[in-house]
Amino acid sequence: MKILFYDTKKYDRDSFEKILPEYSDLEVEFLEADLSPRTAALAKGYDAICAFVSSDVSEKVVECLAVNGVKLVLMRCAGFNNVDLDAANRCGITVLRVPGYSPEAVAEHAMALALAVTRRIHKSYIKVRENNFSLVGLTGMNFYGKTAGIIGTGKIGAAMCRICHGFGMKVQAYDMYRNPSLDFVEYVDLDTLLSTSDLISLHCPLTDDSYHMICTETINKMKDNVILVNTSRGALIKTEDLITGNRNKKFFGIGLDVYEEETNNVFENREDDILESSITARLLSFPNVIVTSHQGFLTEEALEAISRTTLDNARDYENGTIKDINAV
Numbered sequence: 001m002k003i004l005f006y007d008t009k010k011y012d013r014d015s016f017e018k019i020l021p022e023y024s025d026l027e028v029e030f031l032e033a034d035l036s037p038r039t040a041a042l043a044k045g046y047d048a049i050c051a052f053v054s055s056d057v058s059e060k061v062v063e064c065l066a067v068n069g070v071k072l073v074l075m076r077c078a079g080f081n082n083v084d085l086d087a088a089n090r091c092g093i094t095v096l097r098v099p100g101y102s103p104e105a106v107a108e109h110a111m112a113l114a115l116a117v118t119r120r121i122h123k124s125y126i127k128v129r130e131n132n133f134s135l136v137g138l139t140g141m142n143f144y145g146k147t148a149g150i151i152g153t154g155k156i157g158a159a160m161c162r163i164c165h166g167f168g169m170k171v172q173a174y175d176m177y178r179n180p181s182l183d184f185v186e187y188v189d190l191d192t193l194l195s196t197s198d199l200i201s202l203h204c205p206l207t208d209d210s211y212h213m214i215c216t217e218t219i220n221k222m223k224d225n226v227i228l229v230n231t232s233r234g235a236l237i238k239t240e241d242l243i244t245g246n247r248n249k250k251f252f253g254i255g256l257d258v259y260e261e262e263t264n265n266v267f268e269n270r271e272d273d274i275l276e277s278s279i280t281a282r283l284l285s286f287p288n289v290i291v292t293s294h295q296g297f298l299t300e301e302a303l304e305a306i307s308r309t310t311l312d313n314a315r316d317y318e319n320g321t322i323k324d325i326n327a328v
């Protein structure tokens, strides 16, 4: 099977090339360009293409892929909101994805953000590089003995609960469904979680219900000096309200791996650009805010799991043994 990879970054190529020798039946070529109506025809002569979260797999693209003989779309991610599944069905193209790879990767990044912002690591790193060994402004807070409030206790939220438990925190959670593996967690209603947690970490998906769940109304319910972490989806938080809340000194620290305006930034180097909107810049102007660029998933283990499942999907398709669980 010949597979054309779109939107390849160095870390994708490295992780796939590491395991490709185990898949000698698959022939792979990497393209830096992302999949779009202009680049879809490059797939002529390939049996499958591999795409990512920001690839355009719309009707027009799917039709072009089909005309050029592509039979399989391999998404090397969990999400598939960018794929026109009806068009794929109609054109006889199978779409497979990677439903889960490493919840611990994201949970560990959430804790990394929480610790960094709480112990002011982002400030001390810069200060010491400038030979400024003063401790003024670096006073942190212990997590031991404090209360963690985890919103959403699926795969990633459960991993975050276990990490917080290991830190000696009392762990409470809010979710519509209890996770039976978390016998040390106390489930509470959202208001209780907001008003009694010292660290709040968001791990629920973005839905109509959860859109802007963190806004002025919910921020006002939080304890003063709370630490807020979001590694889930930017629009869970109404950024303007977060900025107002931070100006009102509600937060000890805020750690964000995702934020509302990230779409044009994610995985791109924009260091020479003058950014049009000021929300990201305003967030970054606060000394108690750390922003990373949607890198929660980015560990060697997660990348290897993504590579392996993607190539297994290709092989299963070739062998006619597609597991329903992977089929979108």
Ligand code: NAI
Residues within 6 Å of the ligand: 103, 106, 151, 152, 153, 154, 155, 156, 157, 174, 175, 176, 177, 203, 204, 205, 206, 207, 209, 210, 231, 232, 233, 257, 258, 294, 295, 296, 297, 298
């Ligand atoms: P999951 O599906 O295993 O768990 C989600 C949990 O949230 C479920 O238990 C569900 O009942 C709960 N939930 C749904 N709506 C809720 C609400 N309104 N309030 C409280 N709980 C609610 O999902 P998983 O794998 O744990 O992922 C969580 C989120 O993490 C994803 O939706 C995604 O947005 C984000 N993510 C971020 C990554 C990153 O690199 N930063 C990478 C992968 C996922």
